[in-house]
Amino acid sequence: MATGTLSASSEKPMAGVLGYFDDPTALVEATAKVREANYSSFDVFTPYPVHGLDAAQGLKRSPLPYVTFVAGATGFMLACILQGWTSVIDWPLNVGGKPFWSWPAFVPIMFELTVLLGGLATVGAMFVLNGLPNITKKAFDPSLTTNRFAILIEAPVQVASDEEEEEKPKSQNFKAFSEAEAADFLKKLGAKEVRTVYQEGWF
């Protein structure tokens, strides 16, 4: 269907070999085998989150919760300092005869700033950790965003690129990459269709 647009660019660097799968169960099983084969780099594309895929890919847990915690704690302390300094030190005001440090009145702001900083930092860190926004790469095939699943065995990087290395296999003795071998391997794992794809970006 979309082969014309994908293949006509042999001068572009090869991205790797893409194997299509029709159902998520087969995809997760194949992913585990690709991981065992120990290629230097591979990735998996699904139109929706698939349970068990992270484990099959061997992805580690994201450090995101720690970012949220630190940012939330910072927001909490900022709120304490902000309100303490303004209400007690810089401009003390008598409100209803209550003490200057009337902490119950400050709790909503403490809560809000905790949530605000925690939330914004989480979204920001999520973008950074995912390498987003990514303007140098385009989706290989629109069907991967609707109804199909695919594993990409990536070609070793030839041109200098700022690609994110998400996970690193245990040993450094990677399996050598060859286009034909990777295609064969994916077919053996049950891929319905195998294609060689090339790097394409928006720019």
Add this chain to the structure above:
Amino acid sequence: MQAAHQIPNPGKFQVPSGLRNVFIGLLVAGLVAAGLAYAKDPARFWPALVHNHFYFLSLALGGLFFAAIQWVTGAMWSAPVRRLAESFTAFLPWLLVTFAILFFGLKDLYKWTNHDLVAGDIMLSGKQAYLNVPFFVVRNVLAILLWIAFAGKMIGNSIRQDETKDPAITGRNRVFGPIFLMVFAITFTLTAFDLLMSLDPYWFSTMFGVYCFAGLFYSTLALVAIVTVYLKRKGALDGIVNDNHLHDLGKFMFAFTVFWAYIGFSQFMLIWYANLPEETGYFLHRMTPAWKAVSAFLLFGKFFTVFVMLLPRGNKRDPRVLFGVGWFMLVAQWIDILWLIQPEFFTSPKFGWVEAGVLAAFAGAFGLAMFRFLGRHNIVAIGDPRLAESVLHHHQ
């Protein structure tokens, strides 16, 4: 990930005789102590009775509430542990007995039962249409009967499903669920107003019902976690409940710890800010030097300690941590109810043989009722259409 996976039925759970004897011992010793307390120290006995009546009412009713929201939301994760919450409802009929005993203490507990006081007090005589003994008894007994009826219907359905495996039963409980939740919201609010808030008939807070609800669900979730971990240790839930289910329970406990703190603080802050005499007195009683420690415990213990303990992911997945935190939460909720009741009677917190005895009697009866239920019915809702998905889905 096999396509067809048969979930093993763990069957019923016969409580080990050691634990059974503990509950019997608690019940007998508690009854003796309570009888003595009734004779020798009624001023301490009646507050302890309403205290434990409300605390165990919350747990028994909380079990039905937990099960009901699983049906209403069509939750899948909770299918393996829902029956454990259902077992708490076995205590519901006993509330009729404890309320019957409580009836004889109304004069000692509630100022608004005193005709002379009410007649000479414009505030209390204004509330007389609601706060009078016949109406109080009728609505409280009616509430308990409604809960028993809903439990009989919904839990009965659930147990019948073990045999028939009929998925339509889940649909039927999904219809009962929202009806029960509305009945629950009204009856439990009124029960909290009646049993606890009217101890000080001058004070009022529209948030009091939801505050008590927050405590109800806080302690119910803790007990579900404790029973789950206990049965898991006994090997009764092998192949059914795994760390992921514990993780979900832990998240639920964490969420309702925050919810309780949020409700508790919202009630406190509005009263503190407005500083109206008829409202503020309630908290002034609880901020005397003697009561300040208990108030502080609620903030730092009931909320903050649990918050910190349940924040890391690893802790929520660790059965030992969940078990320990669960017990801490049960104790904290008990202290919270103590904090709602005792300042109306005593100038400092009281915990002696009277309070311990009444607590022991209730705890023994609750434990026996719960384990009797688990000994007569399957401990996992084996006919639930969502069970297989829950067990497999959470299996990595």
